[in-house]
Structure formats: structure tokens, C-alpha cells
Ligand SMILES: Nc1ncnc2c1ncn2[C@@H]1O[C@H](COP(=O)(O)OP(=O)(O)OP(=O)(O)O)[C@@H](O)[C@H]1O
């Protein structure tokens with residue numbers, strides 16, 4: 008029988024691995040990641056220096072249940088939005104805005120809340136004060152699985168919520184806590200590495216004393232500026248839809264309004280090249296004319312998109328982050344100039360740390376970031392790992408087997424920053440292989456690799472001289 | 476501003492790589508795959524030996540546009556369903572049915588049609604005759620992007636559609652056609668390899684003569700039987716929902732109805748272990764009682780799920796497929812006994828071909844299948860590749876660097892068959908790393924590897940004897 012596979016519990020249960028909840032250990036990490044990402048995004052958007060509190064508390068009498076709490080000093084959330092934000096998939100403020108942010112889909116925290124309810128039956132608990140003057144509210148959000156909609160219940164004043172403004176999210180879920188690789192601890196440590204302006208106070212399960220990641224910089228990063236789509240990245244069907252839906256009275260006006268880098272002159276030459284009147288009503292554009300405009304756009308020289316929509320970490324702070332994290336002899340970092348894939352601006356940053364007390368006969372360790380968020384899973388699926396494996400490290404004096412990572416006392420840091428990171432799935436764990444992105448990562452790695460190669464040959468020469 | 480990122484053009488355009496349309500070459504392949512999978516599924520469901528026609532025709536006057544047509548002799552499609560099937564995401568007949576099939580999400584062909592309209596503005600063209608007695612209909616399906624719903628237009632009799640029953644799907648899209656690795660040709664060839672009962676007639680772009688893959692077997696595979704969820708795979712939230720929605724009058728009845736392998740006796744002992752009355756009304760079960768039942772279920776011994784819901788290819792036919800495809804000295808294959816991951820039955824099959832005219836110093840070639848569909852992309856993300864790389868091929872006499880594929884004149888065939896294949900994204904290109912699945916693949920590879928190892932040591936001994 009034919010019917011809809013609507014986005015509800017059944018879908019989440021079947022597709023958990025698509026959303027990052029494959030197993031209890033990963034589910035715990037994904038839940039924290041989604042909440043922390045939201046908090047940092049919200050603080051940056053409001054130009055507040057982020058102070059985060061993360062608590063993982065084991066549930067008494069249950070062996071694999073935790074209450075995860077993430078609290079921020081952000082702008083808070085208006086009561087009317089709470090139900091949809093936490094209880095509806097695909098609802099958010101970032102999908103349609105073309106600028107760099109950690110969240111981009113509208114799925115993250117609602118999926119985490121659903122996973123909690125799926126495994127423990129418990130609702131999410133939200134506390135928020137949306138402005139310095141108002142009361143702080145506390146409420147529970149559960150998903151009515153029969154009607155597939157959120158229910159907001161037990162709303163009352165949150166007398167214990169002391170922040171001037173901010174949000175606290177609590178989710179009770181089935182999870183597993185382990186230290187080491189791909190752990191919550193590693194995630195928070197790497198988050199601090201790529202976000203020196205954030206401070207995180209972290210209470211692990213059963214810990215009375217918190218781990219504190221103090222902020223290393225009081226400077227809020229320049230906020231990303233939203234841009235309009237660039238005409239060279241837009242498909243025929245999207246162009247047709249933009250024109251049909253445009254409030255402008257003329258085609259020429261609609262082209263200027265809908266796109267970035269389209270001035271009156273550029274709009275005029277697009278119309279001329281297409282042979283369509285610039286005064287035509289955009290709502291009346293037929294498919295054939297849209298096709299002519301589409302081809303004309305792709306033949307017209309148009310300035311590249313503005314790049315203040317992306318926010319690289321910056322060479323200095325990448326180096327500083329590596330120095331804090333790794334004991335090494337050589338540190339090098341580079342921020343590439345902005346580039347574009349499918350109309351979306353992006354920036355690649357890379358860094359290397361070599362030597363020190365790193366193991367000389369281990370495979371290199373790759374630390375990956377996308378929009379300043381650590382990527383801890385699915386390296387095999389990631390364009391970053393593929394670019395590292397595809398780089399000829401032998402050129403810089405390292406050992407490397409075909410199809411594998413280089414061997415040596417080496418840490419490789421790569422950051423992909425974009426208005427829309429092309430992840431391989433909604434769990435946002437690995438970057439898809441767009442050739443423009445792979446090319447830029449390779450160029451960044453080669454730049455750092457050359458510095459490493461020069462350092463290593465200099466050291467070999469010095470060692471040879473000492474022998475003589 | 477907060478709003479929904481609804482599943483329409485904008486989402487498809489942004490998430491193309493999630494659905495398999497990353498670039499024109501892949502989009503052409505994905506479109507053919509989604510249509511071919513649907514045709515084979517429909518024929519098998521109706522117990523018809525599948526005869527497929529696949530045509531790729533370049534569009535005159537355009538350099539990168541093709542019309543893709545896939546036609547089958549299946550049961551056809553009822554007119555009232557055409558709009559939703561081809562024009563609505565998440566609409567299908569397979570998501571809720573727990574049995575092996577190639578399609579499982581309700582997304583495939585609608586995404587392909589949307590991609591066509593996105594890149595060329597053209598609607599899909601559907602011809603279908605849903606029974607031997609009726610007229611064949613022809614209609615166009617386009618997506619109204621403003622209202623996000625399908626429009627079925629220009630419906631008329633399809634005088635050229637000669638089959639007694641069946642469906643023809645035509646999509647005009649931006650694509651690129653290249654032969655060789657990861658091509659349409661390779662996909663059809665591997666489809667024939669894993670589906671010997673299917674015949675495919677294939678007209679490539681500009682080809683007057685078709686490539687014909689004749690059927691190698693007149694036996695239709697045993698159809699997969701649908702099963703109910705197994706209680707051991709079900710989460711607390713799903714249990715709660717199943718009980719609340721059950722039409723049964725008692726809890727005991729609801730347990731028997733909702734699950735496979737739950738007899739009256741088993742249902743009774745679950746209720747006893749939970750301390751909940753078997754006569755309780757299922758709709759009145761509160762969260763606390765659902766929790767008790769959930770824990771009781773997981774402590775109760777329950778027979779493993781029935782495995783007639785999965786359809787392995789079978790050792791003989793795997794060997795036959797390899798022999799047809801590869802020139803080698805040794806062939807070996809194994810079908811593992813059925814296993815379960817997260818309540819879902821699955822079966823692993825593996826095969827090896829060694830020697831012959833395969834290159835001795837190349838990395839081994841891995842041919843992957845999921846539910847009899849070739850997986851050509853994202854090997855790095857795939858549990859199959861990870862299991863191959865994680866197998867210690869040195870134990871069987873092969874060379875292998877750490878973290879890489881083995882080296883040698885070797886082809887490795889792996890098939891994952893399940894009621895629900897856990898793909899890493901909706902493009903269904905790679906299998907997610909469930910430990911139960913990885914373990915079974917390793918066991919299958921080890922079984923085949925031991926045969927290879929024995930063969931190679933025997934050959935070495937024979938070679939040594941010849942030297943003496
Ligand atoms: N702590 C918070 N403070 C303020 N606003 C928040 C907070 N958390 C979530 N939001 C709002 O709720 C929206 C939905 O969050 P959600 O995590 O579901 O999606 P997203 O962050 O937009 O995308 P993604 O799925 O990639 O995480 C956000 O876009 C943001 O507007």
C-alpha cells in the first residue's frame with residue numbers, strides 16, 4: 008500500500024545512523040554537539056561572548072541513561088517558538104540564510120529530543136529567558152507521536168535560572184560515556200581549539216569538579232554577513248522559481264533583487280544576451296525564456312560573490328590552537344583565499360604540527376573541522392581525509408603507502424568554512440567530495456607540506472654537518 | 476527568522492549530494508538506478524520475470540542534456556497514484572513494510588524527476604498500463620514549486636505502449652555520459668551479475684545497436700515475506716506508540732499482534748515479568764508501564780526473527796556471476812546464515828576471484844551490493860570497504876599495507892541483504908558501520924580467504940616440487 012513515510016519517530020528510529028544516533032555512545036555525543044552548536048551560533052548571532060555549561064548526569068537506578076544539559080548566556084528563545092524549535096524537524100532560522108553558521112538544516116536539536124523520548128519516554132526540559140527584563144520560563148516539550156506534533160506542557164517560572172538571558176536544554180536519553188578517541192571530552196577540547204572566544208564549563212558523569220576550557224580570546228569573531236545567491240550557482244528550475252516569486256515589477260529588477268553581484272548594468276546585459284525584454288513581468292516568464300536567461304547568465308561575466316559570509320579562524324589562531332593542543336617541533340598554518348563551489352563561497356584553512364613527542368611510526372592524525380565544529384566520525388567518508396590521503400607526502404620527506412595516510416609524528420588540521428557545508432548526511436559528520444573543495448584542501452596541504460619539507464631537509468643537512 | 480525548510484526544490488538543490496545528484500555524471504547514473512530499481516522491485520513483487528529497456532538519448536542542440544527512459548513489463552501504476560509516486564518525496568510502498576526490496580524510502584524516483592525539472596524545466600513523462608485489459612495512459616508530471624505539490628497534466632492514451640502491462644518513465648536532465656569506472660555501463664553490468672533473472676536491453680547515447688544483458692536464469696527469486704518488528708529491536712518510544720495505537724482489546728493481544736515471534740505464552744511471560752496485567756487496555760498504558768514492559772521484553776528469551784524476509788543471491792549464482800565477469804584461476808563464494816542488527820534480519824554473501832589475467836600488483840577490486848543493487852560510489856564511507864580493509868589478508872598469503880586494501884590479482888564480491896539496509900545517506904551509496912554487519916562481512920571474507928590461502932599454499936608447494 009502506498010503512503011507517506013512522514014518525518015516522525017518511525018523515520019528517526021529507522022534512520023538513526025543518518026542523524027548521528029547509531030549507538031548509545033554516539034547518541035550522547037551527537038546530542039551534546041547539536042546543543043552546543045546551537046548555543047554558540049545563538050551567542051555569536053547576538054554578538055555575545057559565549058559562556059557554555061555542559062553537564063552529563065547518570066540517571067539513578069538505570070545503567071545506560073543520562074541527563075544531558077547544555078546551558079548558554081545567549082539571547083534566549085521566545086515562548087511561542089519553543090514547541091517548533093525543539094519538536095519539529097526541518098524548523099530553524101539557518102536553512103534559508105546564506106551565511107556561515109554551525110547549524111544549517113533545522114533538524115539538530117529536534118532529532119536529539121526525539122531520540123531522548125524514543126529511548127526513555129521522557130520529554131525535553133527547556134528553560135529560557137529571552138531578554139534581560141523578563142521572567143525566565145521553564146517548560147517540557149514532548150512529541151505527540153500519533154499526530155506528529157510537539158506538545159508544550161507544564162510551563163511555569165524558572166526560579167533557578169539566573170542568567171540575564173539565555174537557554175538551558177535538558178534531554179534524558181540512553182547513552183554510553185567513554186573517554187578517549189571520539190569522546191565528548193575530545194569534542195569539547197577540539198571545540199575550544201577552533202573557537203578560542205568560547206568558554207566551556209564541563210561536568211562529566213559523576214564528576215564533582217568541572218573541566219574548564221577558559222576563553223583564549225576576548226574578541227568575538229566578525230559575524231558572518233548574509234548574501235544572496237550568486238547567479239552562477241543557480242539552476243534553471245531555481246531561477247524560474249525566483250523570477251515567478253519575485254515582487255519586482257520588471258525582469259531587470261527581479262534579477263537585481265534575487266541575486267548578489269547583479270547591478271542594473273549586469274541585469275541589462277543578461278536580458279540582452281537572452282533576447283528577453285528587461286521590462287517583462289517576472290511572474291509571466293515562461294520556461295523557454297527562463298532557459299534563455301539561464302544560458303545567458305552562464306555566459307555573462309559576473310563578479311565573484313562577496314566573502315564576508317564566511318568566517319575563517321585565521322592563521323594566527325589556528326597556530327595558537329595547535330600549539331596548545333600538541334607538543335611539536337614545527338608548526339605551520341595557512342588560510343586559503345575564498346573560493347566557490349556550486350555558487351557557495353567557502354574557505355579552507357590547514358595546519359601541521361610535526362615532531363615533539365608524537366609517535367614517529369604511527370599514521371598521521373587528522374583533526375577535521377567544518378564551520379568550526381569538530382568532525383569526529385566517518386573519516387572514510389570525508390573529503391578532508393580523502394584530500395590528505397591523495398596528497399603526495401613523499402614530496403615533503405614522509406613515508407606513505409598507496410591509498411593510506413602518511414606515517415610520521417604528524418598532526419594535520421583542516422577547517423572547511425562555508426555558507427553551506429555539503430555534508431554526506433544529515434548527521435553532519437563528513438564533507439562531501441566536491442572537486443572544488445578537494446582542490447582547495449590539497450592546495451592548503453601542499454603549502455603547509457612545503458614548509459614541512461623545507462624544515463625536514465634543513466634538519467637533515469644540520470644532522471649531516473654534525474656528523475662531519 | 477524561523478521557518479520550515481520544506482522538502483522541495485530548494486532542499487533538493489542544496490542537498491543534491493545527499494540524494495546522489497552531486498554532479499551531472501552521477502545524476503545520470505542515479506536517475507537510471509532509481510528507475511531500474513523500481514522496475515525490478517515492481518516485477519518481482521508481481522512475480523513477473525523482469526524485462527527492462529534502458530535508453531539514454533542526447534538532446535539535440537544541447538551539449539549536456541539527455542532524455543533517460545526506463546521501461547518495464549511490471550504491473551503498471553494506477554492513474555490516481557501517479558502524481559504522488561513521481562512528484563512527492565517520502566511517498567512509496569516500501570518504507571513501512573519489513574521485507575527486502577531495492578527501494579526503501581519513498582524518495583528515489585521523485586528526487587530524480589525533481590532533478591530533471593530543476594536542471595531543464597521539463598516535466599517527467601510517464602506511460603503505464605496497469606493491467607492487461609485496460610488502455611495504456613500517457614501523462615506528464617511536474618512539480619508546482621510554489622505549492623510544493625505535483626501536477627499531472629496532458630493525460631491521454633499512449634498508443635505506442637505495446638506491453639500487456641508495465642511502466643515507462645522518461646526524465647530529461649542535465650547529465651554527462653562517460654564509459655569506464657562508475658559508469659551507467661558498469662552499473663547495468665553489475666546489476667545483471669547480481670540479478671541473473673533480469674534481462675536488460677540498453678541503448679547508450681548515440682548507439683543504434685543495443686547492449687543486451689540476457690537473463691541467465693528463468694527462475695524468479697523466492698519473493699521476500701513481510702515480517703512484523705521483532706520485540707528485541709524495538710525502542711521504548713516505539714513500543715509505547717505501538718501499544719497506544721493497537722486495535723487489540725488487551726495488552727497481551729496487542730503484544731501478539733504488533734510483534735513477530737510473540738505467542739500467547741511469550742506475551743504472557745512479558746506481562747508477568749513487567750508486573751503489568753495482561754488484560755490491561757493497550758491504549759491506556761502509561762509511560763511508566765511501557766518502561767517496565769520494555770525492560771521485561773529485553774530480559775525475555777524470544778525466538779530470533781523469521782528470515783524469509785531476506786533473499787540472498789545464493790552461493791551458486793554468486794559464483795556464476797563472478798565467472799561470467801572475471802577471468803580468474805580460483806573462484807570461491809559463501810552465503811552466511813541470517814543474522815540480526817537492531818531487530819532487522821540481514822544476510823551477508825561474499826565471493827573471491829583470484830589470478831587469471833587480473834593485475835598482480837594492483838590494489839584488490841571490491842564489488843559491493845546492497846539488496847542486489849550495485850554500489851559504485853563512496854567506497855570510503857562503506858562498511859563493506861571498511862571490513863575488507865580491516866581483514867588481515869596477510870593470513871591468506873596476500874600483501875597489505877596498514878589501513879589499505881590488499882594488493883594482488885583479486886576481485887572481492889560482497890552482498891548485504893536486509894529488510895532495511897542502513898545506508899549512510901538517502902542516496903543509498905554506502906552501508907553504515909553497524910558492528911553486527913561488519914562482523915558478519917569479516918566472517919564471510921575470512922571463510923573465502925581461507926579457501927584462497929589454501930589454494931595459494933598448494934600452488935606454492937606444487938611450484939617448489941617442480942623446481943626440485
Ligand atoms: N540555544 C539556543 N538559543 C537560541 N536559539 C536557538 C537555540 N537552539 C536552537 N535555536 C533556534 O532553533 C533553531 C532550530 O535548531 P536546530 O538545531 O533544530 O536546527 P539548526 O541549528 O537550524 O540546523 P541543524 O540541523 O544543522 O542543527 C535554530 O536555527 C535557532 O534559530
Ligand SMILES: Nc1ncnc2c1ncn2[C@@H]1O[C@H](COP(=O)(O)OP(=O)(O)OP(=O)(O)O)[C@@H](O)[C@H]1O
Pocket residue numbers: 009509513514517547549550551552560566567568569570577578579580581582583584585586642
Ligand atoms: N516502475 C514501477 N512500477 C510499479 N510501481 C512503481 C514503479 N516505480 C515506482 N513505483 C511505486 O512508487 C513508489 C515510490 O517509488 P520511489 O522510488 O520514489 O520510492 P521507493 O522505491 O519506495 O524507495 P527509494 O527512495 O529507496 O527508492 C514505490 O514504492 C512503488 O510502490
Ligand SMILES: [Mg+2]
Pocket residue numbers: 041044045109110111113114115116
Ligand atoms: Mg542546530
Ligand SMILES: [Mg+2]
Pocket residue numbers: 509512513577578579581582583584
Ligand atoms: Mg525507488
